[in-house]
Amino acid sequence: MKLASYADGSRDGHLVVVSRDLTQAHYATGIATRMQQLLDDWGFIAPKLEDLAVQLNHGKLRHAFAFEPEKCLAPLPRGCGWAVVDADGGVRRDMGSFSSPHQPLRAPAAGEAALAAITGDLAAASDAAAALDAMRLLTLAMDWRIDGELVATQCAPLAVTPDELGDGWAAGRLQARLQLLHNGAKQSPRDVDAAPGQALARLARLRSLRAGQVAGMSLGALDLPLAAGDSLLLDLKTAAGNSLFGAIDLDIAPPPAA
Known part of the structure; x- marks a missing residue:
């Protein structure tokens, strides 16, 4: 669903x-x-x-x-926690507050996309299979940082159960393509191959997770020269071109006056 x-x-x-x-x-x-x-x-x-x-x-x-x-907020506006697991297994933890998919970014910032897994209760030291069984929903997220400091985490409009992912979901892995429009111009798409069960198990290695914990699997930095007045649209799609979670679609506003 x-x-x-x-x-x-x-x-x-x-x-x-x-x-x-x-x-x-x-x-x-x-x-x-x-x-x-x-x-x-x-x-x-x-x-x-x-x-x-x-x-x-x-x-x-x-x-x-x-x-x-x-009209959408983030699917889970206030989670029990937000952590991004890098490809090398490193974990970055932050608060679990998420912005809507259309909220303007108040200044140009460095962006990093992530596949976000929302879990139910998960016991400490659970393996990847148990973590995958406890996973409830998936969505697309974006971390925004200025000078290395997290200023916002945005989520796509929809959170979906794995059975809605079609051919892109097999053996606990999501295979899809991240599409990006910068000021209306298509950028090179990015292939995604992520195993959310492994990311959740990494978070639960030393402590249990509560229902509502959100774990992101880094999909890499955007590496775009963003400026005030720019527009940006990110959408994770199937091989057939169907949107999985709806788009993060935002404008970059000038920074607030000092």
């Missing part, structure tokens, strides 16, 4: 289910109102949301509405 958190004036937004083709959505009211509720009680709530998603995909919900990515 595909899930999003619609802005409603609250810190966490309102949980919605999104159709497979990203055209329709339906509030999850009566089942769960926030993403964290789902993660805290996955075994009970997830099957009900799956049923709702099936009905939505078959056009059987009277109160479905057009999905508008611009």
